Amino acid sequence: MIGFKHVLGAAALAAGLWASSASAETLRVLAWEGYADPDWVKDFTKETGIDVDVVFIGSDDEIWAKIKGSEGKDFDVMAVNTAQLQRYIDASLVKPWDLSKIPNQKDVLPRFRDLSAIKGMTRDGKVYGIPFCFDSIGLIYDTDKVKPAPTSMTVLWDPQYQGKVLAYDNGEHNFSFTALTEGIENPFHLTDEQFAKIKDKLVDLKRNTLSFYTTADEAMQIYHNNDVALIWANYGQQQLKALQKVGAHVAYVAPEEGSLSWLDNWAMTSGVKDQAAAEKWVNFLLDKKIGAQLSERTGFGNTVTASSNASDGDKLVWLESVEDPLKRSDLWNEIKAAP
């Protein structure tokens, strides 16, 4: 008898859970760690009465697998970067936003106000992404060793710093940033001629570097045990702060030719159940307090309040998908194999 009661109770509980997860008032969010912190979710639910289910992802491919796998039906909103957003638009897996429902977007930093000015954010006049979080790839330099302060990535080629340069082990980015130093308009789509020229430049860069790193921790360890003057800072402000924390005399420069930068956006899936809830979620997050907390907690830039990630005058070049990743990777191997 007691057993039966238990079963009944469990069934009722299960039915209750089923009902709550199936209710229209639950927003299903797919985001990176740090983009939907529990305290924000709690405040959002308190303010709007909408429950939020957050699933965190670890890679771009994972987002694609989850969204493509369910044809957009398993989630309402997701965070993806500008370069990635394109394939979702191509596959009609995202829906355009109605900006009039997201009033806070009008008060964001000037750089993010005109969405048509950010490449990849709009298509056919419709807005598919709302910028939320970004960072730039700048230059970290040792203030004791590099004087005067550099203004451009071209300093990495300076023979004065031979064997004191830490570069990043990634062909795609290295071709792009070198193209920027050469004044090439679109560093993500190089012609064969430009490829040949940049390749030669990168062989020169290689000869000036001490080593290529892959993780921020690795760069830190190399910095500690070697005479390093310049670091190509793939991890931006996070990397700078980590170095400063352990007492390194370093500073950060956004190069004048432009810094490669990534930008994560909120996008609405084509399978969105409650469009109004999704709009409220994004509008809620574009708040000064949350923006400041985001930057403080993650070290990334937010789009609402000024952060150390970029000042208004810095030129940011939003990352795009490159013309041929395989070609860049093969050329990068050739560069590394060059004597």
Add this chain to the structure above:
Amino acid sequence: MSSRVADAGVEAPAAHPSPSRLVPWFAALAAYAVPIWFVLAPMALFLGYSFFSVDKGNIVFTPTVANYVRFFTDPVFLPIFWRTCLLCLAVAVLCVLFAFPVAYFLTTLRGRRRYVLLVLLLVPLLMSYVIKIYAVRSILGGNGMLNRALLATGLIDKPSMLFVFNLNAVLLTLTVLLIPFAVLPIFLSLERIPKALRHASADLGASNAQTFWRVTVPLSLPGTLSAMSFVFVLAIGDFLTPQMVGGQSGFTFGRIIYSQFGTAFNWPFGAALSVILAAVVIIAIRLGGRVESSRGRIQ
């Protein structure tokens, strides 16, 4: 129920030999299934993939030898390949040179002390290999422990860059990491040499050095060579050490293969390069084992 009992009663004596005949079959199946499923099948897959190609991030399943042609004709790959083979050979020779005296010393110890020391020598194998590379890196750096010590003693007046982020650093790190793998086979082969042979040599008037060079060393050769091939194989498959300590000049074949599976997303070409590496490894193991088997026949 009852019929089944009856059946069992009737059949049991007759059926008795069949399970015992089946047992070796099952044992053989289990013994073959594991290597076939976990070793041969993946390697066959690699071989299969090496004949495919890639177009715009998608694998094209039409057989082609383009990957192999590319390896032999592209000026990038062969020089790196030979350089890597040479590097690993140097690592193997160095490891054996360091390991032999250690193994020899071990055989001179008696009883428990010998095995305690052997276990101590193998302790580094319990530690993660990445941590060891990090440790080596902080020793070798421009301001690393080694350079600071040398500066402090006044042996050098500015940091030496001889072992900092180059091929020498890769050589040194791999040697340090792989010495334990060389000690063991050499120790085992030295231990197997009957004491009587050495005593006989001494009785016939040979000096200690003569006994060592003309009895001990030749008899330990199979172990030494298998230690060399063992170390060579482990070194040539490594891709992390060159990445971590090789700097801009320590690019090796393992790094190229690694990049085909990571950033390049060219699995077929990576598979072809792996097949070539596997061929080298098989040759190295055969060479290491050959002396042993031919010696076995003489004895």
